[in-house]
Amino acid sequence: MAKVTIDNKTLVYPMPAFLIGANVDDKPNFMTAAWSGIAGGTPPVITVGIRHTRYTLKGIKQNMTFSVNVSSVALAKETDYCGIESGSKVDEVAVCKFKVFYGKLDTAPLIEQCPVNLECKALHILDVGSHALIVGQIEETYVSEDCLTDGEPDVDKIKPIIYVTQPGRRYQAFGEVVGKAHTIGRELTSAETG
Amino acid sequence: MAKVTIDNKTLVYPMPAFLIGANVDDKPNFMTAAWSGIAGGTPPVITVGIRHTRYTLKGIKQNMTFSVNVSSVALAKETDYCGIESGSKVDEVAVCKFKVFYGKLDTAPLIEQCPVNLECKALHILDVGSHALIVGQIEETYVSEDCLTDGEPDVDKIKPIIYVTQPGRRYQAFGEVVGKAHTIGRELTSAETG
Numbered sequence: 001m002a003k004v005t006i007d008n009k010t011l012v013y014p015m016p017a018f019l020i021g022a023n024v025d026d027k028p029n030f031m032t033a034a035w036s037g038i039a040g041g042t043p044p045v046i047t048v049g050i051r052h053t054r055y056t057l058k059g060i061k062q063n064m065t066f067s068v069n070v071s072s073v074a075l076a077k078e079t080d081y082c083g084i085e086s087g088s089k090v091d092e093v094a095v096c097k098f099k100v101f102y103g104k105l106d107t108a109p110l111i112e113q114c115p116v117n118l119e120c121k122a123l124h125i126l127d128v129g130s131h132a133l134i135v136g137q138i139e140e141t142y143v144s145e146d147c148l149t150d151g152e153p154d155v156d157k158i159k160p161i162i163y164v165t166q167p168g169r170r171y172q173a174f175g176e177v178v179g180k181a182h183t184i185g186r187e188l189t190s191a192e193t194g
Numbered sequence: 195m196a197k198v199t200i201d202n203k204t205l206v207y208p209m210p211a212f213l214i215g216a217n218v219d220d221k222p223n224f225m226t227a228a229w230s231g232i233a234g235g236t237p238p239v240i241t242v243g244i245r246h247t248r249y250t251l252k253g254i255k256q257n258m259t260f261s262v263n264v265s266s267v268a269l270a271k272e273t274d275y276c277g278i279e280s281g282s283k284v285d286e287v288a289v290c291k292f293k294v295f296y297g298k299l300d301t302a303p304l305i306e307q308c309p310v311n312l313e314c315k316a317l318h319i320l321d322v323g324s325h326a327l328i329v330g331q332i333e334e335t336y337v338s339e340d341c342l343t344d345g346e347p348d349v350d351k352i353k354p355i356i357y358v359t360q361p362g363r364r365y366q367a368f369g370e371v372v373g374k375a376h377t378i379g380r381e382l383t384s385a386e387t388g
Contacts, residue, residue, distance in 0.1 A: 002340075003311075003339065004342065005337075006335050006336075007334075008237070009238065009332075010335075012210065012212070012230075012232060012240070012262065013368070014208040014209075014210055014356050014368070015231075015232065017375075034232070035232040036206075037209075037229060037230045037241060038229040039241060039325060039327045040229070040323050040325035041204060043322075043323050044202050044204045045322045045325070045327070047241050049231075049233040049234050070206055073372050076372045076373050077373070077378050077381055078379070079379070080375055080377070080378045080379030080380075081382045081383065084376060084379045084380065095382055112197070128237075128329065129235075129236050133234065138202045138203075140202055141200050141204075142197040142199055142200075143199075143200055143205070144196070148198065149361060152361050153200070153205060154360070155207060155358050160208060161372055166346055167346050167349065168374065169374065170371050171375055171378075172349075172369055172371055175369030176369070178267050178270045178365040179364065181358075181364050181365055183274070184271050185272070186275075187271055188290065189278070189289075
């Protein structure tokens with residue numbers, strides 16, 4: 001199997017399409033971020049890479065709080081809009097008709113329509129070049145009641161989206177189940193010892 | 195829309211299922227990681243959260259290099275296996291029949307069967323509690339030739355997988371295209387000004 005190199009491109013699959021929230025000058029603001037991932041479990045930690053010039057970053061620095069809102073198929077247009085526009089120029093909350101609520105941190109705006117919301121406290125802001133890397137501790141996690149099955153979050157009701165950069169930039173839904181995690185790998189263990 | 199809180203759980207969608215590679219005592223080793231995300235563009239930066247006790251982390255510290263290998267539907271069993279087993283006890287490369295190659299960094303093992311591979315240099319290792327947060331600079335990105343269309347990486351040929359924790363732990367494929375990014379949001383701009 002031959003390989004080609006594409007320089008040092010940031011190409012991975014999947015990438016998320018999260019809506020990152022922060023209060024900027026006491027007003028809720030959101031931006032779309034594909035550059036984010038969980039970092040630790042105890043305490044629960046998440047990272048977000050944000051370009052230094054972004055308006056939302058100003059708000060994170062003001063309050064050292066932010067939110068990560070998981071987007072869904074139903075919110076794809078709004079998610080894309082918050083990636084195109086800046087809260088410094090338009091009222092994204094009004095255009096997207098976001099219902100904003102606040103939790104225990106008071107200054108991390110959360111979007112009611114998003115199926116999952118993480119309320120976070122910024123622990124560190126690292127300069128990694130073109131971007132600031134926000135390392136945040138998750139303080140509270142919210143799930144929409146209509147996305148639960150038997151009290152547990154249900155991905156089939158949440159209907160999250162994936163941000164895909166190649167080929168062309170697009171959003172994709174989740175597809176078929178490939179296998180049970182922490183289970184299907186055991187077939188290789190059996191083959192090895194069998 | 196009512197919300198419930200599920201404590202401060204690390205629940206986001208999508209999460210990846212990457213195979214993280216490192217040479218441990220000069221031998222290639224791989225572990226599965228769902229806690230990873232891009233962090234910056236110039237230079238290209240990626241983060242990975244790894245439990246302090248993991249064998250692969252020992253190798254990253256030895257060489258300050260590692261790899262991020264994007265998994266696929268065809269490699270779901272192998273990916274799961276490297277999440278269950280540890281290279282300190284079994285020879286994962288032999289069991290999974292991984293063909294390992296090295297690039298410009300010499301000490302970051304890459305898996306030929308994975309459709310996309312990032313060769314990385316560790317810039318920082320942060321202690322974020324239960325996990326070490328590796329901040330790495332991407333030095334080279336490789337794509338399997340048979341996953342290209344007109345010279346560009348093609349997600350429909352790459353067939354990546356998503357790690358889903360709720361409900362139940364499972365791997366899912368990518369699903370239907372929801373819309374064009376940097377495009378569908380413009381409908382809201384038109385509505386606003388129209």
